[in-house]
Amino acid sequence: MESEKQAYSVWGLPTEEARERMKKVMKTLATEFNGPEFEPHVTIVGAINLTLQDALNKFSSACNDLKKAYVVHSKGVSTGTCVYLLLDTNPQVVALRDHCCRHFAYERRSPYLPHMSLLYADLTEDEKRKAQARANAVDDSLGNLSFSIKRLALYKTDTEDKSLKSWEKVAEYELE
16 A cells, blocks of 8 residues: 555665675675575665655655765674674765755664664674674675765665565665
């Protein structure tokens, strides 16, 4: 039903080369630590409940004002609620986040921590450390990685679906 509200998120998508590199790490971690597979992404706007049409309108409006692709620099693999690649908080990334959040009327609950999740799973702190070490063993240059975000995507992201199988891309915008 089109008027039904669902959770939508805006993601920054890495170049194909970076995507393939991240997928290799993510697939290894998902297999070894029993997590779901998902597309490599940098969350720009977290899950917000909207109708499909409202989400598409807000995404289109936000993208109309955007032009340039941007480069992100990794600072290493870290852990928190998941295992992720921590990214440098540069002014361009923060400005993009703020711009998109304004268009979506998204209330930020905490300071923005740019990152690319590598593994979603319910892990103990010890297991997170092991997954962190495993990620670095699969690709030992993760802490010194730079890549471009050349596309933004609007994803339907049901946060209750722990398998992530319901997550789907509904729109995409190419940055120059």
